[in-house]
Amino acid sequence: MNSHLLTKYLTAFKKWFRSNKTQAMSEQQERELLASNIQEYSKELLQKMSENEFFDYIAPLWAMAMWGNKHYQIDNIIEANGMPLLREQFANLIYGSGSIEKRWDEFRSKIKGVGPAIMSELLCKTYPNKYLIWNRKTYNGFTTLEISNLPRYEARLTGKAYERLSMQGREIVHMAQKEGFIEVNDMLTLNTFIWQELQVLPEKYFTSDKAENLLSKSGREDLFVHNDIRDKLAEIGRCLGFRAEVEKKVADGAVVDTIWEVTIGNMGRVIYVFEVQTSGSIDSLILNLMKAETNKAVQGIVAVTDQKQIEKIKKEISALSINGKVKFWDYTEVLKVHESLQFVNESINNLGLVPLGL
Structure with a gap:
């Protein structure tokens, strides 16, 4: 981390805070109120929460801002996972006795449709002194401060990486306090600082050699999380107006990772099938696609993977x-599309043209 840059931006933040004290204090009080509301959900409440209570728990999150109709998205999360599993895993993520690394990775492996942005926001608002909110803005901010080993995509954010990034956030707070910048005193105020002062780099920076050098070696490899890509494909489909589901049976012996479905007039159902390949047998992926293709409603079949495996699959099916x-x-294109749609939806929703579905 570049400590000189940190001091520079903290100084600018203090100046902004003092010049806009009424606004700054109002925004901070709002953040504290939102955190307080999240903290009211005890372990016992999470373990027995109803569908309505689950909606009230995650709908107000900033990570849900991309969804105009939040009921639609949350209903999909409930349908994909079931309330018993959601109760168990949210209670364990927030209040479990194991390490955050293990709780994080277990949640990611078992829950569909809930990613690091929601997870980290809940952890931060429950424990403002301990855990970091991790999203695109935080990535941009940490890149601005020249912090290394940053996971460019959520798919690479393991529990171990999240704990390391949270430690980095705590270090920034400690340095701010040590140097007398009292405006940054926990992870919530750190988040305000990041949004206000650290969104300064042009987009071209993130594809430059300098930005690439800030990534860890593992971050440059073709490693990605199967379930993360599967869920993002579903979210892209919903953004485009399709009914999207994960792990859906489309033919005998063919359960595919994601489908997009739409009914078109007299044509009936039209289905697009997506299979994500991270590792393992390519033969099983090919067999699944062949079985899926026997469904007459299936109009398109898509293999989602990295460039190396794309060439292997092309050779195998020739x-x-x-x-x-x-x-x-390519899975990296899926991640870019999802990120872009998220930005578009958030921007449009912030105009207030359409009721937010709360």
Whole structure:
């Protein structure tokens, strides 16, 4: 981390805070109120929460801002996971006795449709002195401060990485306090500082050699989380107006990772199938796609993976009936599309043109 840059931006933040004290204090009080509301959800309440209580728990989160109709998205989360599992895993993530690394990774492996932005915001608002909110803005802010080993995409944010980043956040707070910048005193005020002062780099920076050098070696490898990509494909579909589901049976013996479905007039159902390949047998992926293709409603089949495996799959299906029918989507493009749609939806929703569905 570049301590000189940190001091520079903290100084600017203090100046802004003092020049806009009424606004700054109002925003801080709002953040504290939102955190207080989250803290009212005890372990016991999470373990027995109803669907309505679950909605009230996550709908007000900043991470939900991309969804105009929040009921629609939260209903999909409930349908994909079931309330018993949601109760168990949210209670364990927030109040479990294991390490945050293990609780984080277990949640990520078991819960569909809930990513690091929601998880980290809940942890931060429950424990403002301990855990960091991690999202695109925080990534930009940490990049501005030249902090290294940053996971560019949520798919690479393991429990171990999240704890390391939270430690980095606590270090920034400690340095701010030590140097007399009392405006940054916990992770919530750190989040305000990040949003206010550290969104300064042009987009081209994030594809430059300098930005690439800030990534860890593992961050540059073609490693990604299967369930994260599966869930983002579903969210992209919903943003585009499709009914999207994960782990859906589309034919005998074919349960696919994600489908987009729409009913078009007299044509009936039209289904697009997505299979995510991270590791393991390519043969099983090909077999699943071949079975899915037998469903007459399936109009498109897409294999989602990295460039190396795309070439392998193309070679394997060259003599098969699905050759020429399978489309390919690099997982990094999926992540970029999801991020872009998130930005677009948040921007439009902030205009207040459409009721937010609360």
